[in-house]
Amino acid sequence: MDARIYGVETEFGLIHRPAADQQHPGRGLPPDELARYLFRPVVEFGRSSNIFIPNGSRLYLDVGSHPEYATAECADLIDLIASDRAGERIMHHLATAAEHRIATDGFTGQVYVLKNNVDSAGNSYGSHENYLIPRTTHFRRLSGILLPFLITRQIIAGAGRVVPADEETQAHFAFSQRADHMWEGISSATTRSRPIINTRDEPHADAATHRRLHVIVGDSNMSSTTSLLRYGSTDLVLRMIEAGVPVGDFELENPIAAIRQISHDLTGQARVRIRGGGEMTAVQIQRGLLERVQRFVAAQGAHHERVEQILELWDRTLTAVETEDHSLIDTEIDWAIKKRLVDEVAAQRGLSLGHHRLLQLDMAYHDVHPERGLFHLLRRRGRAQEILTEQQVQDALTVPPPTRAAVRGEFLSTARVFGAETTVDWVHHKLIERPLEAVMVKDPFADRDERIEALLDKLGDRTALRELDYQERSRRGVSPALTDKYVTADPDQLPEPPVI
Structure with missing residues (x-):
């Protein structure tokens, strides 16, 4: 398959923070009421809280009053990333309008929309990837190769997370926000058990020719370069699988234990058991797959102009993890960008990693507000690279x-x-x-x-x-x-x- 259709569904966190001098002090508006404020223009426009909009994308409220945006079908990775970024802009516009409506109803404060995967109470919400694959692809072979890739992919594309201390562990930094909330390798469920790969087969195309691969393990990315690596590396692995290229045995004995263990070891050297016997690290698994993809591309040729960029960033990110020299990627990969910021603030203010200010900083990194959000601030200061132009994002809105x-x-x-x-x-x-x-x-x-x-x-x-x-x-x-x-x-x- 030379061409592929991609899509990503992003669930956003939603918070109302009342002002300190509010006449009715207390907690902010509950999620369901806040969601109604947020989606009032949507309902007025489309007479429903589940609509398609003129840029081809879908805008709706998901289970638990989570606002969700599903990109239009994209056949190009840059189009996909731009459409996803447009979703952030739309959510920001809705939040701004919601603040005005809340104020007219006698409340004060701000509405925050967060493009992350876990709230302060430990609830998780997802970023689901969709890849159109040939119906002829043998699903058992695909899952045997793809699961180890997706479980270890967090070290190259995770959003990063400040993990607070609990009874068993000290506060620490992890690769992924989503890893601790996955419960199965493969399943037809999405909310009950949260599998890494969801088997619900809705290709929205000719089912005799196409199958939909629904991946729900990924972290929501703020960085466009991380997004490119996340989707681009997955696409390359899929192409290698579809071509029937021998890949080797990386199947994991316990996928769920492995994804958690890998997330909490920033050295990338945590050893996980392979089903066929022996142990490997996340870096070794990723290196093995990268080398096979590199040989595949050398033999078959690059199918789009960004392939070399993806391969170079993939290789350099693994080197950064191996050597613990995160400066190699700390303007390009979300977890490294965030960790650099967290480390600097902790050092400047003498804060321990579990301090509530650093947990707040973690959340603020994902604020979609273009002026208030910390990721956007870092990008303006040259601390985060960008592959999209402003015009591409503006176009993707409409x-x-x-x-x-x-x-x-x-x-x-x-x-x-x-x-x-x-x-x-x-x-x-x-x-x-x-x-x-x-x-x-x-x-x-x-x-x-x-x-x-x-x-x-x-x-x-x-x-x-x-x-x-x-x-x-x-x-x-x-x-x-x-x-x-x-x-x-x-x-x-x-x-x-x-x-x-």
Whole structure:
């Protein structure tokens, strides 16, 4: 498979912190009430708390009142990372609007949206990756190779975490936020047992040809370079598996014990038992897989222009863990960026690692607020590298990637312009007033569908709309056709876009 579809679903933490002088002191708004404030514009816009938006992505409230954003289908890693970053921006806009509504109702304080994986009470929420793989891929072989890779991947792509002291361990720094909350290697469950690989097979495509690989072990990344390594290394391992390349035996005897042990050993030298006998370290497993991927790429060629960058960063990150010289990666890999900051603040203020200020700093690293969030502050100061341009992120807010998401985005935008109500999901497109003419688009790579075009033409003359393509609407700061006010003969007179 030369082309692949990628997607990531991100669950966000949500907190209301009341001001100290609030007339009604106490704890902030409960999660369910706060979530209703956050999603009020979404419900007003789409008459539901579970909607698709014109950039092709899905915005919804998940179990436990967690706001969630699922990127549009992407066939390019940069598109995927940009779409994910757009989700952060959308959540920030919603949080800002929620603060205003809360204030008008007599409350004060700030709304925080965190792109992390664990709250102060120890509850976990996820970042789920989706990879479209060939139906012909032997799942038993795939899982036997992929599980050891994913269990050890945290040392190259973890978000990092300050772990507070408990009765058994002292406060320390770990690679991963998610590792301690996984309970099975492979399962069909998601919340009950939290497997590393979820077997729910919903390809949102031709099921005879494609299978959906649903990975729920990953940490939410703030760093775009970490995201590139996370998705890019996984894609390369998958391609090697799909090609039938002999990989060797890295299967672990106890995957769940191993993922925890590895997370809490920052040297990468914790030894875990291999099913076939003997022991290996996380670095050895990653090195073994990296070397095989390097040989695979040398033989088959790079399938996109970022492959060499991914391989170089993968190798350098393993070297940083091996040598404990984290300066090799402390502007590129989330856990190392965060650890550098934590260490500096602890040293400057004479704080022990378990101090509550450092736990707060850990949380603040993941604040999506572009001015308040610590990761964003570090990036502005040159302490975190960036592979996206601001224009790419701005475009991703309104412009679907050139996959089936473009079909969905055009369908939603155009119907909105003509005041037509719709029902859509990843595959289906239906005008409420024409229920018998619903169109199913099963090809996730298709960025245009003649049946959709014909259906939309029945709404009215689309000439003026065609003159304003998505890029032009985005350049002028207009979220495409969210209201009928955006259809005008003079594009320069278009009003300001709404929050979404």
